[in-house]
Amino acid sequence: MAQVRDVAERAGVSPATVSNALNHPQRVSERTLAKVHAAIEELGYVRNDAARQLRAGFNPAVGLIVLDAANPYFTDVAGGAEQHLRDLGRPLLLGNSSQESDREVTYLNLFEQQRVAGILIAPVGNVLPRLRKLKSNGIPVVIIDRKAGADELSSVSVDDERGGWLAADHLISQGATRIAVVGGPEGLRQVRNRLRGAQQRVRQCAEAAVEYIATSAMDAAAGRTATEALLSREAKQRPDAVFATNDLVALGVLQVLVRSGISVPQDILLAGYDDIEFAANATIPITSIRQPAAEMGEHAAQLLQRAIEDPASPVQHTVFQPELIIRESTQA
Structure with a gap:
């Protein structure tokens, strides 16, 4: 060259x-x-910008690590962040942890080696000590999709307990008494909070009960596997409503229900979470809890830029409120 x-x-x-x-x-x-x-x-x-940045000891790019790049929710988060950063002349570098702690750490190490200006992260593992070290080394961090467990790190999240409560409340209002919460490892904080919110609402209704069906992943395949297990039960032991912890899981649930001749919503009500475009365009449009993904990504980028410009800027925790979007899958 x-x-x-x-x-x-x-x-x-x-x-x-x-x-x-x-x-x-x-x-x-x-x-x-x-x-x-x-x-x-x-x-x-x-x-050779890489060499020039190495000599200068500065890289204008921002690193973003998401839980699942295949989930359109995180695509929207990235889009919101990218739009804001592009206007500032900052490239966005995307890393996909695929809900694996080792991959998450690998990307954190890579972004530190690249001397990025800052990092946005939707954590999967307990990486707070690592994130604190990054900040102390001059790389600011903003946590996305869950509230930071540390006062020194800013975060942008949604009230997932409220989201779980809204989903369960709507299913109960439609006559559900046996609700299955399906999807994701309970160790994932977002899943745990959505489950907790649903449980809180069910405890307020003497006629209703809730069970949790854990899955190792949060995708359509996991939804299909969990639903096949539910349908293997005797009819009276099956749930009359499913609350999937994200819309990809809900799509997998819907596929098996339709294939098995189970009527949605007449036999089983179905609600998801995130309100991705696929949920609205499914064979039976799926009721979902909407998160303002693009707005969250943009706001996180704003907080990060502020920290880049002024490392002494105050920490901020922004919690967005979820919204129930009702569609045919629960309109019994």
Whole structure:
């Protein structure tokens, strides 16, 4: 690949002049600028920003680590963050932990090695000590999708207990008495909070009961597997409502119910969480708890930018409120 010295030789100028033309064009005459750009075009020169940033000890990019890049919810979160950061001239680097702690740590190490300006993260493991160390080393961090368990780190989240409560309340209002909460390991805080909210609402109704069906993942395949297990029971032991802890799980639940001849919502009510586009466009549109994903991503990026500009800026915990979106899957 062409180097700066090659461009300088072709343009008949010094390497320092080429550097000025690229980084401080106001210091170079228009005639010289034209010669340098012509040489760049002829040689196909591409500047090495990585090397330049390494020399400067600064990288304008921001790292984002999500739980599941295949989930459209996190795509929307990333889109909101990317829009704000792009306006600031900051590239967004995406890492997918796939709900694996080891992969999460690998991305944290990589972003630290790249000397990113800051990190946004939807954590899966107990990484608070690692995040504190990053901050102490000059890399600010904002936690997304759950409230930070540490006062020194800002966070953007949704009140998931309230979301679980809303889902259970709606199912009970539609006549449900046996609610199955399906999806995700209970160790994942978002799942635990949604389950807790549903349990709190069910305790207020003497006729209702709730059970939790754990899955190792939060995708459609997990929803299908859990539903097949539920349908293997005798009819009187099956739930009359399913609250899936995200919409991908709900889609898997719906697939098995429809394939098995179970009528939704007449036989089993179904509600999900996140309100991704697929939920609204399913064969039977799925009731869901909406999270303002793009708005959360944008707000997290704003908090991070503030911390980048002023490391002494106050920590802030922003908690958005979920919203019940009613569709055909619960309109019995």
